[in-house]
Amino acid sequence: MRHRxxxxxxxxxxxxxxxxxxxxxxxxxxxxVVETTDTKAKELRRIADRMITLGKRGDLHAxxxxxxxxxxxxxxxxxxxxxxxxxxxxxGGYTRVLKVRQRVGDAAPMSLVELVDRSS
Numbered sequence: 081m082r083h084r085x086x087x088x089x090x091x092x093x094x095x096x097x098x099x100x101x102x103x104x105x106x107x108x109x110x111x112x113v114v115e116t117t118d119t120k121a122k123e124l125r126r127i128a129d130r131m132i133t134l135g136k137r138g139d140l141h142a143x144x145x146x147x148x149x150x151x152x153x154x155x156x157x158x159x160x161x162x163x164x165x166x167x168x169x170x171x172g173g174y175t176r177v178l179k180v181r182q183r184v185g186d187a188a189p190m191s192l193v194e195l196v197d198r199s200s
Contacts, residue, residue: 087126088119101127102149108175109163110155113194118179121191125175128193132167132174135159166197 090097104124108114109131116124131149134142138160150156167174178192 087123090119090123102151105131106150106152106155108193108195109150109159110152112198113192115180115190115192117183118177118189118191121177121193124193125177128175128195129172131159132163133172135164136168138164163195170196 090100092100100120101123104114104116104120105127108124108128114121114124127149131146134146143156143160146156146159147153150159163174174196176194176196178194179189180192181190182188183190
């Protein structure tokens with residue numbers, strides 16, 4: 081039974097899954113759009129929204145919590161300066177998942193994860 085299981089395992093060990101999601105969150109916050117599979121996109125959305133919420137808090141503890149996930153000071157500064165200002169009136173839902181196609185090799189459903197109101 082899957083009762084109270086909040087996230088998927090993505091077919092990886094916990095360390096591999098953690099590294100994968102950290103890298104994807106860093107890429108999403110840097111480029112503001114990422115194409116990935118549906119299941120990875122749904123997991124990515126949770127963590128990315130949490131990072132922007134930490135950026136909106138703006139205190140030192142929130143910055144250290146974000147640095148423990150993002151691991152890039154330049155992108156963390158972008159979250160706390162640019163993205164926090166952009167989403168200061170929005171209460172949540174900073175990311176959007178759009179289903180785009182099926183991957184050619186294995187027909188996996190692909191999605192586009194993007195920040196809402198992103199700069200083009």
